Amino acid sequence: MPDDHSAVRADAAARVPGGPPLLASRLTPAVPPEPMVLRPRLARLLDEAVTRPATLLRAPAGWGKTTLLATWWRTRQDADPQAPTPAWVSVEAGDDPDRLWAYLGAALGAVLDPAETPLPDRAPRPDELEVLAAALAARERPVVLVVDDLDRITEPAALTGLEFLLRHSEQRLRLVAAGRTGPPLAVHRLWLAGELTEIGPDDLAFTGDEIADLLTADGVAVPAAAVTRLRQRTGGWAAVLRIAALTLRDQADPERWIAELGADQPEIAGYLRAEPLAGLPPADRELLCRAAIVDAVCAGLAAALSGDADAGERLNTLADDRGLLHRDGSRPVWYRCHPLLADLLHRELVRLPGEELRDLHLRASGWYADNGRPADALRHALVAGDWTAATDLFVIRWPELVPYERPAAIGPAPAPPPPEAVSRDPELALACAAERALDGDADAAAAYLRLAIGHTRRLPQPRRSRFGRLAAVLELTLARLAGDPQTVRSAADRLLATSDGRPAGTPQSVRPEASSDAVPSEIASSGGSGVAGTRGQAGEDADVRAVAGTALALLALDDGDLTEAATGFRGALVAARQATRPRTELVCASRWSLVTALRGELRAAEEAARAALALPACQGWAALLHCGYAQLALAVVALHRNQPVEAEAHLGLAAPADGEPVAAAVAGWCRAYLRHDEGDLSVGHRLLVEARAGWGARGGELGSWLRAAELDLHSARGDVQTARELAGAWPAADSPTVAAVPLAVAAARTELRAGDPRAADRLLPDWTAAPAADWPLPVRLDAALLATVLALRADDDRRAGRLLEQALDLAAPEGLRRPFLRAEPGLRELLAAHLDSGTAHWPLVSDLVRAVDASAGPAGGTGTADATVPPLDEPLTERELTILRYLQSILSNVEIAAELSVSVNTVKTHVRNIYRKLDATRRRDAVRRARQLHLI
Secondary structure: OOHHHHHHHHHHHHOOOOOOOOOHHHOOOOOOOOOOOOOHHHHHHHHHHOOOOEEEEEOOOOOOHHHHHHHHHHHHHHHOOOOOOOEEEEOOOOOOHHHHHHHHHHHHOOOOOOOOOOOOOOOOOHHHHHHHHHHHHOOOOOEEEEEEOHHHOOOHHHHHHHHHHHHHOOOOEEEEEEEOOOOOOOHHHHHHOOOEEEEOHHHHOOOHHHHHHHHHHOOOOOOHHHHHHHHHHHOOOHHHHHHHHHHHOOOOOHHHHHHOOOOOOHHHHHHHHHOOOOOOOHHHHHHHHHHOOOOOEOHHHHHHHHOOOOHHHHHHHHHHOOOOEEEOOOOOOOEEEOHHHHHHHHHHHOOOOHHHHHHHHHHHHHHHHHOOOHHHHHHHHHHHOOHHHHHHHHHHHHHHHOOOOOOOOOOOOOOOOOHHHHHHOHHHHHHHHHHHHHOOOHHHHHHHHHHHHOOOOOOOOOHHHHHHHHHHHHHHHHHHHHOOHHHHHHHHHHHHHOOOOOOOOOOOOOOOOOOOOOOOOOOEOOOOOOOOOEOOHHHHHHHHHHHHHHHHHHHHHHOOOHHHHHHHHHHHHHHHHHOOOHHHHHHHHHHHHHHHHHOOOHHHHHHHHHHHHHOOOOOOOOHHHHHHHHHHHHHHHHHHOOOHHHHHHHHHHOHHHOOOHHHHHHHHHHHHHHHHHHOOHHHHHHHHHHHHHHHOOOOHHHHHHHHHHHHHHHHHOOOHHHHHHHHOOOOOOOOOOOOOHHHHHHHHHHHHHOOOHHHHHHHOOOOOOHHHHHOOHHHHHHHHHHHHHHHHHOOOHHHHHHHHHHHHHHHOOOOOOHHHHOOOOOHHHHHHHHHHHOOOOHHHHHHHHHHHHHOOOOOOOOOOHHHHOOOOOOOOOHHHHHHHHHHOOOOOHHHHHHHHOOOHHHHHHHHHHHHHHHOOOOHHHHHHHHHHOOOO
C-alpha cells in the first residue's frame, strides 16, 4: 500500500472522536494465499463491471469472492501505478451505521482530499451527504469503493447514505460489494436502471484450465481426465479446490485420490461442516438431510419427505440466502445440492434408524408414483423393501419403465428381494430386472429375468399370459441394451405376438389404429398376488404396439433409414396417444418430427415438434434429450425455409441431443449448410467431414445425405475432382433407390458446375417419374431446379418455365425456399421473367426474387464477404458468448435467465454489453453481426 494512502487512513482514524481506533487491516485487503493463481477471465469481468455504478459479487462461503477482489485490487495497482487505487472496507458482524461510516470515511480519505471535503466518521447527515456527493461528482475519474462482506450489515439504514451517493454522484462512485447474500441495498432499482452487474457462483467457479493452473502452481501434475473429474466433483468451488490442491501435494497417487474424491475425505468433510452447514437452523439441516435421499428435490417432494407444508419456501431460502442449493432452471423449480455436500448429507442420512430411513424411501416412492415418475418410484420402493408396491408399479406402468435413452448409473443396486417373495410373485423379479435395466446393468437385469422365468410354472391364467407379455418387454429392453439389431427385431416380434394370440415368430406390422384419440380402458381390479390390476385389452394392445413400434423405429433411425423410421414412429405415435402414454408419445413425436422434416414435410414436422415440446415435462425421463430432437426438427424446418437465424436458435436449444449419433449428424449437416449459405465453405466442409466421421460406417438415407452434402461443398469450392471421386461411378439411372437419389442429384450438380451440362443431364434421375413421389421433397425439388437450369443452358426457355412452375407446385404447400435461393446461376432471372409470363404462385415468386436480390451472394461464394466487417474493439466474455447463443432463440430474457440459473437483471446487463460491443441496437442485429464475425 502506498505511503500516502496509509497516511490518509491514519489521519482519518485519528479524527474519530472518542471511538475505538480503526483497524488498518479492515481498510486493505488481506494478502491473497500463495501460490496466487491469476484468473484473467474474472479480472476482465471486474474491469468491465466497474464501468457501471454498482457491482455485486454474491456467492456462498468459499467461492473466492474476497480472494478475487484482493487479487484484482493488487494487480490493478501493479498494471497501472498511476491509476487511482480502489478504496477498501471490510465489514464485520455487528457494525452499526456509525461504525460502518467511520470506516467508509477513512477509506474515501484515500482518494478524496479531507481538507476540501469533510469525510464522515459516523452516519452522515443529509447535508454532509450532499457535500460528499458533489465532491465525488466533480472528480474527473470515478472512485472505486470495494466493500467486502456487505451482507453482514443488518440495518438497512446503514446503507441509505451509500444509495444516496450512488444516485447523486453523477456515476463517479463505483461500488463493488461482496457477500454471501444480497445486501440490503435497493438492488431492484439498480437492476431496473441497468446500473448493476452481478457476478455469481457460475462466474466464480473455476474452469478446467484454471483448475489445471491451480494444481500446477501447487506442484501437482495429473492428466487432463483427472482435472475434468475434479471439476465435476467440486463444481469449481474455490475453497474445496484449494483444500484438494494442498492435500494432493502429499498423495502418492493423485489421480486415484481425485477419482475417489468424496465427502469421506476428512479435510473436505471438515470444511463442509465448518462453513456451509455451520449455523444452519436444525429444521433446515434436517430438511437438507431428508432431501439427500433423492438426487433433486422440488417443493412438493420436499413437503412429502419432511411433512412440512412450508418446505418449498425453506428450499428457496436455502438457495438464495445460503447458496446451499442450486436451481436447475426447470418448471416447477427443482433444487440440487453441490455433489460433495450431497455426499456428506447422504452419509449422515444412512446413519438414521432403519425404520426412519425406510419411511423416507416410501414417502419418496409414493410422491414419485403420484407425480408421473414411475422409474424413481420403483427404485425407492425396492430400496424400501415394499415388494407389493414395486410389483404393482411394474405390472401397471411397465410402458413407462422402458428405457429409450442411454441408461446412466444412478447409485448402488437395491438389495435383492427374499426368495419367498419372488416365489410368491415372479413379477417382482421382473420389476427388479426393469430397475436394473434402467440403471444400465444388463447382466443383473438378465439374471433377474431368468429368476422370474424359473418361477412361472405354477402361475394360473390369466397371470401366466400377462407374465409372458412382461417378460417379452424385458427381453426387448435387454436386446436394445445389447445393441444387436436382429435380436431387437426378434424380441419386438415376440412382444407383438402377445397382443393377438399369434405364435411367437409370426410377423406383424406395427400399424396405426383408425383413431389416435381412443380413450384407454380403466385399470380393473384383479385379485391375488397384491397386483393392483391390469389395463383393458385395447389399452394393453396399444401399449404393446407403442413400445415395440418405438423400438423398431429407433432401430431404423439408428441405421439412417429415414423412410422406415418415419413409418415406424408414426404408427407408434398413434398407439402411444391411444394408450395415453405421454413419455412414449414424446419419444415418438420428437423423432417423427425430425425424420419428417428431413423428408421435407415441413408443416407436419413443425406441428409434431411443437406438440412434443408442449407435452408435460417428464422429470427423470431425460425429457431434455427428447425435446432436443424436436428442436432439431424445427432447425431443419427453418433451414429449408431459409430462416438461418431461427435455425441457429433451434440448433442451440437442441444441444442436449448432440450426444446421439443421429442428432449429431443432422446438426452437423444443418450447420454445414448454414456456413455454406454464408459463403464460408471451408468451415462448412469441416463440419460435414466431422458429421460424416461421427456417423461412421452407418449407411442408409442419412449416410447418403451426408455424403451428398460433402460432395456438394467440394464442387461449390471448385474441387470437382474430389467431388467426382466422392460420388463414385454414377451411370445414368432411371429409378435409383431412395437412399441413392441425393448422391445422384449432387453428382449431376457437380458436372454442371464443371461445365458439362450433358453429363449432368445424363446423371440427373427422373424426378417426374412415379417412383420419385417417394423421394424426400427437398431432394426432388433440387432435382427439379437442376433440370430447370439445364433447360436454360440448352436455351429451351419454354421448357424451363414449365419445369419451374412444377417446382413451385412442389415447394409452395410446405414453404420450401432455400433450394430456390441457393440454386445455380440463371434461376433468379428466370424467376423474375416468370412474374411477367404468369404463375399460380405470384406472391411466392415475388418474395423469392426480392430475397435473392437481398442475399449477400450466391451459394458457392468465396467466403470473403466477412472481410469487410470490422473486428470488435473489445472482445466478448465467456458469459456474454453464452448469452449471445441464447439470443439467437425466441427465448425472452426471463427464460434465458431461468435456463442459466441467473437473475434476469444479470442477463439484461450482459445483453447491454453485447449490444455495445457489437454496435447493435436490436437482438436481430446483434445476432447478424455475431454471425458475420463467426462468434456463433
